[in-house]
Amino acid sequence: MSGEPQQKQQDPSAHEQMMDSEKHVQRNPHGNFKEVEASRPPWRSQDGWAFTQTRKPDWKPGEGGNDGGESLKHDHVDIDPYQDGRPATFNYKLLISAIIPRPIGFVSTRSKDGTSTNLAPFSYTQVVNHDPPVFIVGYAGGFDKAKDSLRNLMESGECTINIISEHFIEAANATAVNAPYGVSEWALTGLTPAPCKDVKASRVKESIFSVEGKLMDTKEFESRGTPGKKTGVLAIIEGVRFWAREDAVNADRNLIDPAVLRPMSRLGGITYGRLLEGIELPRPDWEEYKKEAEPAGLAQPKRDGQ
Structure with missing residues (x-):
């Protein structure tokens, strides 16, 4: 691994420093959020997953935007x-307002000695390879100010990554609370820990799809504006076992139904997004594509700047 935390024991002072820095971000743009929320339409539970046409079904090669x-x-x-x-x-x-929607990695970790657990959402999360299955999770702050999740991951080398769905979004969001050091997110939210087979960290039973993960490597980042200040850590994690709810996965166990998964995504500020509609676009085949592209003079050699 390319980095190690500077301390092996949990450091409450580092936790407090990170919580103080959170106050300066000011994510909530509303003075009284509950008042603002009450003025909005209620949750549309009847809205389900559906396919629609593309915006321009008759799009032709060379037309550019629709x-x-x-x-x-x-x-x-x-x-x-x-x-x-x-x-x-x-x-x-x-x-975070421009790179949207972002998947949310709901990461569960456990310290090496088993005395401390953590459950927290991370929207700097993505799958980047399938053979082997590889995921990345981005953490704010360096190893010297590692919060519970990163420190547990570094100590144990294990975690679970759980996908957040509509039916527990409030509880998942609540795990981001700036609770005092040592307070359990599981107890605070009422979410259900479930055992894994290859890692000791619990998965979230409410999650429709979960991944048991083992740490492969880390990369620490340094501020450009303040040389020497460590500002982030990238964790590279191998998925060693998947868990899929039986009503969401197909018989071949290679496809998850979005109508069952109903995942939540992260947008800017304190905004989340729902996934309610999709379109399908087959990947073009050149032998077919060129039948329109070549007569229209679109099959041109690449030039500088193109």
């Missing part, structure tokens, strides 16, 4: 992430 060129009428502004006076939190807010 909005009639409307998007080309607007100019862009360039943003220097390291501009003098630009705080790092601006980059954070910009990126």
Whole structure:
């Protein structure tokens, strides 16, 4: 592994420092959120997963965007992430509002000696390979300020990554509470720990799809604006066993039904997204595609800048 925490024991002071830094992010844009929420329509539980047509089913090769060129009428502004006076939190807010929707890795960990557990959501999560199954999870802060999840992962080398669905979104969000050091997220939220086969960390029983994971490597990042300051850690995790709810997986155990999974995604700020509609677009085959592309003069050699 490319890095190790500087301390082996949990450090309450590091936890407190991370909680203090959270206050400066100011994710909640509302003065009284419950008041704002009460003014909105209720949850539409009758809305289910459905396929629709694409926006332009008759799209042809070479047509470009499907909005009639409307998007080309607007100019862009360039943003220097390291501009003098630009705080790092601006980059954070910009990126989490632009790179959407993001899958949420609901990560469960357990310390090596088994005395401490952690359950927390991470939207810097993605699957990046299938043979072997490899996942990445991004943590804020360096090893010197590692929160419970990262420290447990480094000590034990194990975790579970659970997918968050609609039916427990409130409980999953509640695990991000800035609770005092040592307080159990499982007890606070009422979620159900379930045993695994290859790792000691529990999976979330409410989760329709879970992955048992073992740590492969880590990479620590350093601030550009404040040299020497460690600002993040990337954990690379191998999936060693999958758990799928029986009503969500097909007979071949190679497909999860989105109508059952009903996953939640992360958007900007404190916003989550639901997945209610999908479209299907077959990957083009060149032998068919060229029948329209070549007569229209679209099959051109690559040039500089293209």
